[in-house]
Amino acid sequence: MKTDIEIAQSAKMLPITEIAKTAGVPEEYLEQYGKYKAKVDLKLLSDSSRKDGKLVLVTAITPTPAGEGKTTTSIGLADGLKRIGKNVIAALREPSLGPVFGIKGGAAGGGYAQVVPMEDINLHFTGDFHAIGAANNLLAAMLDNHIQQGNSLGIDPRRITWKRCVDMNDRQLRFVVDGLGGKMNGTPREDGFDITVASEIMAILCMSSSVSDLKERLSRIVVGYSYSGAPVTAGQLKAHGAMTALLKDAIKPNLVQTLEGTPAFVHGGPFANIAHGCNSVMATKMALRLGDYVVTEAGFGADLGAEKFLDIKCRAAGLRPSAVVVVATIRALKMHGGLSKTELGNEDLVALEKGLPNLLRHISNMKDVYKLPVVVAVNRFPTDTDSEISLVIEKCRNLGVNVALSTVWAEGGKGGEELAKEVVRLCEEKNDFSFSYNGDDSVYDKIDKVVTRVYGGDGADYTPQARKQLDEIVSLGYGHYPVCIAKTQYSFSDDPTKLGAPSGFKVTVRNARVSAGAGFIVILTGEIMTMPGLPKVPAAENIDVDENGVITGLF
Numbered sequence: 001m002k003t004d005i006e007i008a009q010s011a012k013m014l015p016i017t018e019i020a021k022t023a024g025v026p027e028e029y030l031e032q033y034g035k036y037k038a039k040v041d042l043k044l045l046s047d048s049s050r051k052d053g054k055l056v057l058v059t060a061i062t063p064t065p066a067g068e069g070k071t072t073t074s075i076g077l078a079d080g081l082k083r084i085g086k087n088v089i090a091a092l093r094e095p096s097l098g099p100v101f102g103i104k105g106g107a108a109g110g111g112y113a114q115v116v117p118m119e120d121i122n123l124h125f126t127g128d129f130h131a132i133g134a135a136n137n138l139l140a141a142m143l144d145n146h147i148q149q150g151n152s153l154g155i156d157p158r159r160i161t162w163k164r165c166v167d168m169n170d171r172q173l174r175f176v177v178d179g180l181g182g183k184m185n186g187t188p189r190e191d192g193f194d195i196t197v198a199s200e201i202m203a204i205l206c207m208s209s210s211v212s213d214l215k216e217r218l219s220r221i222v223v224g225y226s227y228s229g230a231p232v233t234a235g236q237l238k239a240h241g242a243m244t245a246l247l248k249d250a251i252k253p254n255l256v257q258t259l260e261g262t263p264a265f266v267h268g269g270p271f272a273n274i275a276h277g278c279n280s281v282m283a284t285k286m287a288l289r290l291g292d293y294v295v296t297e298a299g300f301g302a303d304l305g306a307e308k309f310l311d312i313k314c315r316a317a318g319l320r321p322s323a324v325v326v327v328a329t330i331r332a333l334k335m336h337g338g339l340s341k342t343e344l345g346n347e348d349l350v351a352l353e354k355g356l357p358n359l360l361r362h363i364s365n366m367k368d369v370y371k372l373p374v375v376v377a378v379n380r381f382p383t384d385t386d387s388e389i390s391l392v393i394e395k396c397r398n399l400g401v402n403v404a405l406s407t408v409w410a411e412g413g414k415g416g417e418e419l420a421k422e423v424v425r426l427c428e429e430k431n432d433f434s435f436s437y438n439g440d441d442s443v444y445d446k447i448d449k450v451v452t453r454v455y456g457g458d459g460a461d462y463t464p465q466a467r468k469q470l471d472e473i474v475s476l477g478y479g480h481y482p483v484c485i486a487k488t489q490y491s492f493s494d495d496p497t498k499l500g501a502p503s504g505f506k507v508t509v510r511n512a513r514v515s516a517g518a519g520f521i522v523i524l525t526g527e528i529m530t531m532p533g534l535p536k537v538p539a540a541e542n543i544d545v546d547e548n549g550v551i552t553g554l555f
Contacts, residue, residue, distance in 0.1 A: 004110050005554045008118035011259050020255060023089060023263035024290045031252070033126050036117050039252040040265075042210065045286060052288040053087075054322040054427040058297040058377075059306035059366075061359050062499070063489050065341050066331040069110065069379040069409065070297055073327045073416075076113035076408020077377070077423065078295045079260045080416025086424065089291035090115070090264035093279045093299070094129065094254070095122050096197045098169040098532055101540035105555040107269075111409035113416070115256050115264045119551045128205075128267070129167045129196050131250040135218075135243040136165045136199045142239045143223050144179065147187050155232050157189040160224035161513065163530075167196035171533030195271075198530040201243070203275040203518035205251055206268035207316060208282065214251055215244040217517040231476055233516070253283035260413050263290075272299025273486040273528050275518065276308040281317045288319075293427070300489040302326060302362040307454050310370055311435050312482045312520055320433055323373045323426035324366045325419065327406075328359050330384040330392065336500045347385045356395050357501035361456055361492065363401050369453050371434050373426035377406045377419050439480065443470055446483045447523055451507050455492045462509045466524075469512040473521055476514075484520040486528040494525040 002010070016038045020030050029041040058074040074090060081088040092115065095107035106122035108115050115121060124130070140162055147155055166173065173193035179186030196202060200221060208214035219235030226232055234240050253267040265287050268280035277299030278284075287294040298305030306324070313319065330352065331344040337355030339348060359376065366374045376396050378389065393403045404422050407415030437449040444460075451457045462470070473479065485507075490496035493505045511524040534540075543553035 003555065004114065005118060005552065007112060008108070008114050008116050008259070009550070011116055013116055014257060014261050016255060016257070019257045019261065019263050022261070023255065025255065030255075036256065037120060037126060038255045039126060039249065040255055040286060042252060042282065045289060048289055050289055053292040053294050055284070055288060055319060056293060056295050056323050056325065056423055056427070057306060057309060057321050058295060058325045058327060059302040059362070060300075060327040061332060061362055062301040062303070062336065062491060064332040064335040066329060066335050066344060068327050068329055068332055070327050071107055072110045072113045072409055073325065073377050073379060073406055074295050074297045075109040075115060075258050075264070076406060076413060076416035077325065077419055078262045078264070079113065079258050079413025080408070080420035081293050081295070081423070082260065082262045083413045083417055084420050084424070086420070087292040088262060089287040089294050090258065090262060091279050091284050091287040091294055091296040092264060092266050093269040093297070094125060094266050096129065096195065096269055097123070097167045098195050098197070100554070101534070101538055101543070102169045102532065103535040103539065105539055112259060112412035113408040114259050115266060116259060117256070119554060121256065121266055122554055125266075126254050128250040128254070129269075131246050132199060132201050132205060133165050133167055133196045135246040136196070136201050138243055138246065139221070139223065139234055139237070139239045140164045142237050144186055146237055153232050153236055154226040154228065155224055156227045157187055160189065162221070162223035163192045163194050165194045165196045165199045169195065169532040169534045171531065174531045192531070194530040195532060197269050198271045198274045200275075200515045200518055201247075202268065203270045203515060205247060206270050206276070206278065206280040207313070207518050208251060209285075209317065211244065211248060211251060214247060215240055217519070218243050221517040222514055251280075251282060253280065253286050271530070272305050272308070273489065274522060274530055275515070276312045276484055276520070277305045278309050278313050281313065284319065285317070293423075302365060303454050303492055304487070304489055306366065307436065307450060308484060311437065311450075312484060315435060315439065315482060316519060321372055322431070323375065323423050325375055325377050325423065326359065326362050326366065327377045327379055328392070329379045329381060330388045331381055333359060333392070338499075345383045347388060349387060349391055352388055352391055355500055356392065358499070359392070360395060360399060361501040363396065363399055365454050367399065367401070369436050371432040373429045373431055374401050375419065375422045375426060376401055376403045378403055379409070380405050380407050439482070443474060443479050443483065443521060447485065447509065450483065450485055455507065456501060456503055457493060457505045457507055460507045460509050466509040466512050473512060473514050478514045478516060478521060481514070481519055481521050483523050484515070485523045485525065487525040
């Protein structure tokens with residue numbers, strides 16, 4: 001059996017100029033990065049009167065170690081839509097180098113449902129993440145230089161919230177003390193690093209609607225607080241213009257292709273915990289302008305990625321989805337039913353029925369909270385039995401939702417045709433898309449509505465520190481922002497051991513901070529890591545390159 005990278009390397013890629021023609025991108029807007037990847041100039045958006053296409057969101061059940069295959073399904077669905085004659089474009093996130101070299105691997109799909117060139121996408125690609133890291137660290141340097149040069153803004157070194165970043169899993173950098181070595185080397189203080197995808201600049205780039213909007217958002221970044229308690233911003237440090245200059249190319253969407261030649265924008269990759277976990281607004285809007293159908297995805301399960309996609313991204317960008325695909329596997333549902341990973345190969349209808357409420361709650365949220373048409377994509381494995389599949393179909397049908405079997409990993413677009421046909425049908429239905437909370441709700445009401453309406457809990461508890469932080473955020477004028485709740489991806493609750501569809505729980509809010517540039521309030525529950533570490537055996541140990549530049553070991 002071929003590995004993902006072997007499949008990708010054996011593919012016959014089309015020149016990116018041909019992909020651009022398929023997508024309807026005029027040559028004057030194409031900025032090539034070699035033969036098989038390009039950026040598309042933002043001017044394309046102002047040079048077309050074409051009606052926007054239908055937006056299809058791919059999300060999933062609560063993740064398990066058994067895997068769900070959300071990105072693979074998204075790519076296979078796009079290829080399936082193309083196979084049934086539809087004008088389709090995919091809009092996906094870029095991978096971070098941290099997971100690529102860590103334990104998770106890349107994010108270019110899998111099997112015969114991948115975006116290519118796979119190696120480029122998983123490594124440096126077009127340099128967007130490096131530009132984001134440079135802009136982040138420029139702001140950090142200007143902040144510390146301001147303090148060194150007299151500190152006219154009265155920045156309190158004990159209340160600096162802005163960290164440096166690097167696009168690599170490096171636990172050694174989570175907490176550092178810098179500025180040592182005497183007066184000429186800065187002010188000694190506690191500091192730290194985030195991974196680049198957790199930088200607010202990543203979220204800002206993905207939420208921006210133009211270069212001018214990018215610059216304005218960058219100016220709003222709160223880097224810390226003065227001795228009097230006033231927020232200090234990047235605009236006050238006069239850093240936003242230079243930061244925008246570093247990001248002027250990074251904001252342009254990247255165009256690549258699937259293994260079957262379907263156009264795909266791969267652009268941006270914010271954390272799905274600490275940020276909103278979606279590709280850029282610019283890439284989504286460009287795809288909608290060019291395609292009749294746009295397939296996009298959001299990170300982790302529907303309670304995290306889909307909630308943020310709908311309540312934050314769609315609200316801010318004025319996007320309106322036409323259909324939602326919820327990806328599930330029989331294996332993962334049996335894990336939610338109590339089986340260990342080693343027990344998943346045998347038929348077990350009891351465990352499956354016990355785990356199914358997880359899927360059903362995600363479906364209900366999309367249908368009943370957000371009022372969107374839903375189809376379930378069962379990512380089929382060879383060990384799945386007909387009886388198990390029939391049980392899933394029966395339970396979903398009771399909610400008025402159809403199930404489509406997906407074999408895109410093994411068959412590419414051919415294995416996604418059934419799903420594609422159901423998606424087309426759903427896109428013709430009218431929907432009453434709504435949010436889980438209103439924009440003018442209080443911060444506390446927003447949190448409470450997400451916990452009760454989406455997670456299925458009984459509301460939120462707050463530590464004294466979190467309540468103080470939220471009250472300060474509101475008093476500073478940021479209370480109108482949506483909330484971006486950071487919690488474990490492994491449960492509807494904030495306890496990763498509570499699988500399935502738990503109830504009767506409360507979510508404990510431990511900290512809160514404002515991402516004023518991105519335009520949301522980050523609500524932290526549990527222990528959320530913004531700088532991951534490498535595992536005992538990093539994937540990097542198996543990655544190599546030969547004399548001809550052929551890379552092995554990527555997955």
